[in-house]
Amino acid sequence: MDLDPRLLRYFIAVAEERHFSRAAVRLHISQPPLSYAIRQLEDNVGARLLTRSSRHVELTDAGQVLYREALTLLRQAEEVRTLVQRVDAGLRGRLRIGFVGSMLYRGLPALLNAMRAELPDVEHVLTELNSHDQIEAVRRGEQDLGFIHANPLPKGVEARDLVAEPFMVCLPQAHPLAGRESLRLADLAADDFVFFARAASPSYYETVLAMCVSAGFTPVIRHEVRHWLSVASLVSQGLGVSIVPACLSRSGLAGTRFIAFEHAARSVSQAIWPGAARSPLQEKAVELVARHYSAAGPTGVHSFQPCSTDRSCP
Structure with missing residues (x-):
């Protein structure tokens, strides 16, 4: 059975106007092609749909059923067409986003709010992962967008610098x-x-270690953890001191003090995404990230220069 959407639209017009001439005017066609289309539809469904007289048209029982179903079928077809167009335009779908904890203090919540406002029909799935795991997830196509600490990147992963800020010393409140x-x-x-x-971020580890060595000592490393908030939490409990990105001073963690010190190194955040075969939704997300951080103002935000895929960004 061929339920041609064109034939269904013609039938709906006749059913609602109860008159072939008025239906033809509504459809902007002449009456003979309309009459032929209705006969063709009746042949396709194998049932008489209309009873005709010189004055008006009435629906048969079969015609009344087809009228209701035709409205549903055309509405569903329009919804499918709209859905496909929105997916093709990057306005519908599922966006898998990874992030490191420090991004909570580097504009990520505001970015996510902006993304939800601009892409209300997109499902945003967030996962906290360290930089190394995010890079691998993006490379394997298991993550659409990541927010990491600057790291060397393999081929197939692209990045943009987002925020660069100094490091600070993190001390327990009771430290001398x-x-x-x-x-x-x-x-x-x-x-x-x-x-x-x-293991979570070799480049960060080496950066912090190098700062200590440049200051004339090799640090005694008592604890290694995989999240910056865990670093600050251990410090707050008096289990050591640390060197952390300045954004953690905005965490409001009780029992800690964040103090500036002289150094040249910077903590750099990056957005990463697959380098090839990106979906329209991924393209849209990257565009939103660039726009959001470009508009963030002079707070350590870098200009968006593409990073090499085989080295760490400065």
Whole structure:
């Protein structure tokens, strides 16, 4: 049975106008093609749909059933067409987003609100993962968009710098140096350190270690954890000191003090995404990220220059 949408629309017009001439005017066609189309539809369904007289048209029982079903079928067809067009335009679908915890203090919540406002029909699935795991997930096509600490990237993964900010010393509230406004890193040479785990982000580990060595000492690393908030939490419990991105000073974690020190290194956040065969939704998401962070103002936000896929961004 061929339920041609064109024939269904013609039939609906006749059923509602109860008159072939008025239906033809409504459809902007002449009456003979309309009459032929209704006969063709009746042949297709194998039932008489209308009773005709010189004055008006009445629906048969079969015609009344087809009228109701035709309205439903055409509405569903329009919904499918609209859905397909919105998916093709990147306005519908499912966006799998990974993030490191420090992004909660680097504009990620505001970005997600903006994405929900602009893409209300997109399902946003968030997963907290360390940088290394996100890079692998994006490379394997298991994650559409990631927010990481700057790391060397494999081929097939593209990135943009988002935010660059200094590091700060994180001390327990009871530490003898906690009352200072600034200090030298060498002042902490005798302290135990809490480090961000090497396995979670080798580049971060090496950056922090290099700062200590440049200050004239090799730190005693007592604890390694996989999340920056865990680093700060251990410090708050008096289990060591640490060097953390300045954004963590906005975490409001009780029992900690964040103090500036002299250094040249910067903590850089990146957005990452698949380098090839991106969907329209992924393209839309990358565009929104660029627009959001470009408009964030002079708070350490970098200009959006593409990063090489085989090295870490500065």
